[in-house]
Amino acid sequence: MFDVFRERRRQGKRTIGYPAEAPTLPDRYRGLPVLDDSRCPDGCKSCVESCPTDAIGRDSRGLALDMGRCLFCTDCLEACPEGAIRFTHDYRMATRNRSDLVVRSGVELALAEPLDARMRKLFGRSLKLRQVSAGGDNAEESDLNVLGTIVFDIGRFGIQFVASPRHADGLVITGPVAENMKSALLDAYESVPSPKLVIVVGASAISGGPFRGHPEVSDGTDRLLPIDLYIPGFPPHPMTILDGLLRLLGRLEGMPERIRAEEPPAPPPASGPDPLAPIVASTATVEGPPTSS
Amino acid sequence: MSANAPLPMGPHDRPIRLAEIPVLAVDAFRSAILGQVNAGGRIAALFGMAGESNRVRLYAVLMYLETAEIAVLAADVADEYPSLTPDCPQAHMFEREIAEQWGVIPRGHPWLKPIRFHPSYRAGHDAWSRAAGEAIVPGVTDFFRVEGPEVHEVAVGPIHAGVIEPGHFRFQCHGEKVFHLEISLGFQHRGIERAMVGGPDKRTLPLVESIAGDTSVGHATAYAQAVEALSGCRVPLRAQALRGVALELERLANHAGDLGALANDVGYLPTASFCGRLRGDFLNATALICGSRFGRCLIRPGGVLWDVEPDRAEQLLARLQAALDDVAGATKILWDSLSVQARFEDTGVVPAEVAQDLGLVGPAARACGVDRDVRRDFPTGIYRFALIPPSTWNTGDVFGRAYVRWLEIRRSGQFVLQQIKSLPGGPVRSKPPGPLLPEAMAVSFVEGWRGSICHVAVTDAAGKFARYKVVDPSFRNWIGLAMALRDQQISDFPLCNKSFNLSYCGHDL
Numbered sequence: 001m002f003d004v005f006r007e008r009r010r011q012g013k014r015t016i017g018y019p020a021e022a023p024t025l026p027d028r029y030r031g032l033p034v035l036d037d038s039r040c041p042d043g044c045k046s047c048v049e050s051c052p053t054d055a056i057g058r059d060s061r062g063l064a065l066d067m068g069r070c071l072f073c074t075d076c077l078e079a080c081p082e083g084a085i086r087f088t089h090d091y092r093m094a095t096r097n098r099s100d101l102v103v104r105s106g107v108e109l110a111l112a113e114p115l116d117a118r119m120r121k122l123f124g125r126s127l128k129l130r131q132v133s134a135g136g137d138n139a140e141e142s143d144l145n146v147l148g149t150i151v152f153d154i155g156r157f158g159i160q161f162v163a164s165p166r167h168a169d170g171l172v173i174t175g176p177v178a179e180n181m182k183s184a185l186l187d188a189y190e191s192v193p194s195p196k197l198v199i200v201v202g203a204s205a206i207s208g209g210p211f212r213g214h215p216e217v218s219d220g221t222d223r224l225l226p227i228d229l230y231i232p233g234f235p236p237h238p239m240t241i242l243d244g245l246l247r248l249l250g251r252l253e254g255m256p257e258r259i260r261a262e263e264p265p266a267p268p269p270a271s272g273p274d275p276l277a278p279i280v281a282s283t284a285t286v287e288g289p290p291t292s293s
Numbered sequence: 294m295s296a297n298a299p300l301p302m303g304p305h306d307r308p309i310r311l312a313e314i315p316v317l318a319v320d321a322f323r324s325a326i327l328g329q330v331n332a333g334g335r336i337a338a339l340f341g342m343a344g345e346s347n348r349v350r351l352y353a354v355l356m357y358l359e360t361a362e363i364a365v366l367a368a369d370v371a372d373e374y375p376s377l378t379p380d381c382p383q384a385h386m387f388e389r390e391i392a393e394q395w396g397v398i399p400r401g402h403p404w405l406k407p408i409r410f411h412p413s414y415r416a417g418h419d420a421w422s423r424a425a426g427e428a429i430v431p432g433v434t435d436f437f438r439v440e441g442p443e444v445h446e447v448a449v450g451p452i453h454a455g456v457i458e459p460g461h462f463r464f465q466c467h468g469e470k471v472f473h474l475e476i477s478l479g480f481q482h483r484g485i486e487r488a489m490v491g492g493p494d495k496r497t498l499p500l501v502e503s504i505a506g507d508t509s510v511g512h513a514t515a516y517a518q519a520v521e522a523l524s525g526c527r528v529p530l531r532a533q534a535l536r537g538v539a540l541e542l543e544r545l546a547n548h549a550g551d552l553g554a555l556a557n558d559v560g561y562l563p564t565a566s567f568c569g570r571l572r573g574d575f576l577n578a579t580a581l582i583c584g585s586r587f588g589r590c591l592i593r594p595g596g597v598l599w600d601v602e603p604d605r606a607e608q609l610l611a612r613l614q615a616a617l618d619d620v621a622g623a624t625k626i627l628w629d630s631l632s633v634q635a636r637f638e639d640t641g642v643v644p645a646e647v648a649q650d651l652g653l654v655g656p657a658a659r660a661c662g663v664d665r666d667v668r669r670d671f672p673t674g675i676y677r678f679a680l681i682p683p684s685t686w687n688t689g690d691v692f693g694r695a696y697v698r699w700l701e702i703r704r705s706g707q708f709v710l711q712q713i714k715s716l717p718g719g720p721v722r723s724k725p726p727g728p729l730l731p732e733a734m735a736v737s738f739v740e741g742w743r744g745s746i747c748h749v750a751v752t753d754a755a756g757k758f759a760r761y762k763v764v765d766p767s768f769r770n771w772i773g774l775a776m777a778l779r780d781q782q783i784s785d786f787p788l789c790n791k792s793f794n795l796s797y798c799g800h801d802l
Contacts, residue, residue, distance in 0.1 A: 003629065004563050007622050014570050026577065028584030028599065052495045071499050073590045074598060131456040135483050137798045138458055139506025139587050145456045149569035163454035178801075180410055180431040180480045181459055184451050210499035216411065216484035234499075234589065235506065 015153045019246065019255045023091065023239045030072045030087035031237070037063035037105040039082040050079035053203070053212060061104060067093060067232040068101040068206040068220075094231045094244025098222060101206070101232055112229055114250030119195060123169050124249050126158045129199070130168035130192065134185045135178030135217055140202040140235040144172065147238055159245060165189075170197030170228070176204040176211040177218035189225055199229040199248075201241060206230055300325060300364040302357065305671045308522045308733045311751070314352070314365050322351065322368035323377060329355050329364070330381050335652060335665075337363065337736065337747045339377075339387035341395040342760040344369050349395045349415065354736050354749060358670050363736055372418060376402040383652030386768055392420035406434050409479035409801055414487065431479045432461040439465035439472050447783060451480045458797035466783055474778040474786075476771050481801035489761035493520060493594075493729075502589050504763055505799035510536075510543045510579075511741030512748075512763070513592035518673055519750040520594040522735035524726035528674065530717040532596030537675035538712050539579060539588050539597075541705040544742040546575035548656075548698040548705075549620050551794050555695050556627055558788045559636040567623035574616040578609055596722030606713050613713075617706040624699055637692035641777035641789035644689060653773045654766045655744020656701065657793055659685045660693030667738040667745045681708050694792040729756040741766060743796065765799030 016023060025031070040063060047063075048056045055069035056076060063084065076085050092111055095101050100110040114120060133141050147154040148161065162168050165188045177185060189198070200221050203209035208219035221227060231244040246252045303309065317325060330336065337354040344350035348369045355364045368374070376399035377384040386408065388399040393407045396418025405420065410431040413419045423429065432451065444467050451459035459480040465473040485500055501516040502509040514536055521528060528536075553568025576586035583591035583599050591597050601609065627633055643653070648661040658665055666683035668676045684700035686693040729752050737748045744766030753759040774793045778786060 004626050007567070007626050008563060010622055011567050011570075011619060026580040026584060028582070029580060030584050050495065052499050071589075072585075073499065075495065132452060133456075133458045133481075133797075135481050135798070136458060137503040137506035138796060139503070139509065141456050141458065142507055143586070146569075146573055148456075149573065150566050151570050151573055161456050165452075175481070176483060178481055178483055180482050181451065184459065184480070188452055204503070210496055210503055211483045211485075211488075214484040214488055216482055216487075235587065237586070 014150050015156075016151055018239070018242070019252060025089055025091060025237070025239070029089055029091075029237065030074075031240075032088045032090035032093050032109065033065050033067065033070065033103055034086050034088055035063050035065060035103060035105040036084050036086075039084040041082065044082075046079040047076040047085055050075045053207070053210060056085075063105055065103045066101060066207070067103060068098060068230060069203055069209070069212070070232065071203055071210065071234040073234075091237050091239040092243050092247075093233070093236070093240050094229055094247060096229060096248075098206070098227070098230060101230055112244055112247040114253065115228075115248055120250050122195065123197070124251070127170070127245075127249060128160050128162045128168050129170050129172050130163075130165045130188065131161055131172045131174070132181075132185050132188050134173060134175040134181040134205070135211070136175030136202070136204065140174035140205070143235050143238045144174070144201065144241065147242060152238055152242060154242065154245075157246060157249075157251060165191035166193065168192050168196075170199060172199045172201055173205050173221055173225075174201050176208040176214075176220055177224060179216055179218065182218060182224070186224065197228045197248075198225050199231065199245070200227055201231045201233075202236060203232060203234045206232060209234060300329065300355070300366060302360070302362040302364045305356070305361060305363045305736060305738060306518070306522060306673055308730050308735045309365055310730075311732045311734060314367050314734070316350075316367045316369065319368050319370060319374045322353070322366060323375060325366055326353050326355065326377060326384075327380050330383070333358070334364075336381070336383055336387065337738070338749050338762050338764050339384055339391070340749070340760070340762045341391045341397060342751060343415070347415070349391075349397050351391065352734075352749070352751075354747070356671065358665065361671050365734060365736070370397050372396070373398040373400045375400050378402050382650045383769075385651075386772070396420050406477075407479065409482040411479070411482055411484075432477045434477065436463050436475050436477070437465065437473055439467075443467060444472075460797050462786075464778070464783055464786070469782045469784065471778045471781050471783050471786070474775045476775055478771070478797055478800050481798040483798070483802065485802045486761055486763060489758055492758045492761070498593070503798075504802065505765060505767070505796040506587055507547060508543065508741045508743065508746070508765075508796065508799065510539045510588040510592060511739050511746050512765075513588070514540060514674075515737045515739040515746045515748040517592050517594045518737040518739070519735040519748050520726055520729065522737065523729040523733060523750060523752060524594070525730075526595050526726035527723055528596050529720050529723055531600070531719045532721045532723075533674040534712050534716055535582070535597045535601060535721060536592060537679070538601075538709050539582065539591055540739065540741075541681075541709045542575055542579045543588060544705050545702055545709070546572050546579070547742045547794075548702050549575060551698055551791065552624055552627065552695060554791050554794070555637070555691070555788065556633065558791050559633055561627060561630060561633050564623050564627040567619065571616055571620050571623065574612065574619075578612055578616070581605065581609060581612070593722065594726045595724065596720070598722065600721045601713065601716065606716065609713055610710060613706070613709060617702075617710075620702055628699075634692065636788065637695060638688070638690060640691040640785050641781060641792060642688070642690045643773055643777050645687075647776055648689065648773065651772050651776070652769050653744075654769050655741070656694055656697045657744065657770050657773050659683060660697045661689035662687040665745075666740055668740040671738045673738065675712070679708065679712065681705065691788055691792040731756045743767060743794070743799075744770060763802060765796060765802075767795040767797075767799045770795050771800060
């Protein structure tokens with residue numbers, strides 16, 4: 001017994017200081033993409049053609065990147081020698097509307113607005129969620145599970161994953177909605193008492209992700225259910241999920257909006273700009289280098 | 294060629310021209326496989342692909358532990374052939390898969406049921422005589438039934454109680470005692486193998502990385518090795534070392550997480566809490582290398598996308614040493630707790646012969662004393678130069694599966710520290726691979742954290758994938774969980790399930 005106490009003391013307190021403190025993310029983390037289409041040479045479609053999920057397009061308003069399809073890979077960065085696309089360290093990406101996930105040059109992302117007053121009164125301090133994996137690949141599921149660990153301790157915000165849809169206030173859906181899971185997903189949705197929320201996590205659940213167009217999947221949830229919150233990523237970082245949930249509940253109002261990146265351990269190579277090196281979003285206040293990781 | 298002629302064996306990491314693969318009569322194919330399996334060979338993969346004049350060509354990839362060689366043989370079949378499974382149980386899932394994908398009936402298969410519930414790839418040929426366009430409902434099929442007074446059936450899933458993937462489980466119970474568990478999956482089927490045909494293209498790597506998201510590095514490495522073999526691409530030594538580091542970090546994260554989850558399932562919360570955090574520390578170490586906690590985008594044919602510079606190596610070493618020390622402390626109290634051991638020991642025993650016969654892999658097999666690990670037996674990349682001795686135990690119970698994970702954590706931890714301290718010099722990526730060798734096959738092995746992953750790439754005349762076969766370790770091991778549940782208390786199912794921690798999507802593809 002004393003060994004257990006000793007070990008507990010040795011392991012120490014591990015819950016992050018978020019939301020009072022900014023979370024720390026690795027320097028190579030690929031968060032919110034920013035576009036600068038003033039760098040695009042005329043007629044260049046390198047990034048558009050390189051994208052595995054056709055998340056990038058160009059129309060009369062210029063270059064656009066759909067985070068609902070984006071796999072946050074590096075194919076467009078490698079395809080674009082001009083640096084017109086960069087991934088920042090900003091983990092805040094959740095939106096209320098599907099169209100808000102489309103990122104454009106010089107347009108600020110419309111982050112998720114809180115629920116209305118009635119829904120906040122119901123769910124703001126206690127939100128029970130039922131997770132349904134509908135063809136999810138266990139990466140999204142793992143980073144949802146991790147919110148329950150002592151590091152994120154999602155319970156301190158009154159959010160809990162429950163076993164039965166009948167005990168839940170909403171569904172958290174992952175995966176492209178495999179045809180073989182469609183009816184079970186719709187049954188689960190019906191079983192959640194109203195009013196209810198639907199939160200979709202990851203590119204697969206939002207748009208089908210890499211499975212888009214497969215006859216075995218439904219290309220995500222959009223044509224099946226009304227969605228209250230979109231959390232993009234492949235998979236989203238746990239901080240992106242937590243930020244989205246807290247934003248939806250209005251729990252981040254009045255909190256300082258800060259992000260912080262780990263100091264890169266080595267300077268970028270001298271030969272020209274490194275297309276894989278992320279930059280920090282211009283929309284956020286950046287803290288100085290962290291004193292510890 | 295007769296059934297008794299020696300099979301053409303070759304090194305496991307070289308491409309094989311399809312023209313050199315012997316095409317046997319079905320009986321000779323069957324007896325050649327049985328002869329080799331009885332002589333100690335193992336089936337790495339057994340699969341069909343579209344053949345000439347609407348026939349199906351079956352390929353069997355056999356592996357020989359003693360010489361680290363493989364042999365590939367083929368046979369053409371129309372609508373049925375005599376099943377291997379009655380004489381060779383490790384073929385059972387492969388033959389069910391062939392029946393479902395190609396509408397070819399392995400005649401005499403003892404339990405021929407769909408495994409993923411999708412229409413046949415060969416129009417007009419269906420192993421269960423289902424009409425074209427008939428709805429195929431997952432989980433609706435025959436199940437073993439035990440009859441009698443006081444016998445009852447418990448059905449669970451597809452949606453389970455936790456944040457976990459879907460699958461359907463049926464228990465035949467007498468009181469609390471489970472006579473038999475039958476597992477019916479397929480709810481996660483996303484059509485990955487079918488979509489790989491015609492590749493490689495820009496969608497191929499993301500598909501491979503999401504075969505099983507918790508094994509992104511393992512599957513991406515298996516894919517990269519297959520493409521490199523077919524294109525004659527050489528991977529720089531530094532990249533090989535970094536791939537090994539990433540693969541072992543994936544193992545460390547999942548094994549640490551599993552020990553925490555096992556502790557949680559017996560109500561031992563200190564280890565559950567500590568290991569839940571430590572799993573994330575290993576994931577974050579992977580993110581320090583490539584920005585993604587799951588190692589996404591790190592592995593590319595030709596090498597890896599990011600280097601580990603000296604400063605980053607220092608940071609990694611410090612973090613990993615601390616995490617490994619904390620895992621040691623978190624698990625010491627687990628092994629020292631009598632109440633935990635009382636629940637772990639003799640629960641969910643899989644006898645060694647059963648593990649051997651069914652072809653189980655990974656920690657589930659090694660916990661039964663079945664000493665197999667492709668890092669040693671069929672080494673690729675850095676494992677040709679740096680051996681991680683396989684860890685085994687001999688009890689085959691929950692304790693065995695837990696303890697093997699702890700032994701592997703220690704050895705993988707030492708390996709990762711050693712590799713990072715002594716990374717070879719040079720680049721981390723060679724030129725992108727050129728065109729693939731046409732009409733050829735490459736077999737690729739990786740010891741993922743759940744067990745051996747096998748990918749088989751077959752190219753057409755244009756050097757594009759005509760077939761891409763993925764064998765995830767879970768495909769082999771789900772039957773092991775069913776065996777472990779025999780004569781157990783149904784209340785021990787969560788614990789037994791967690792001790793295997795298998796992938797639904799890796800199985801369903």
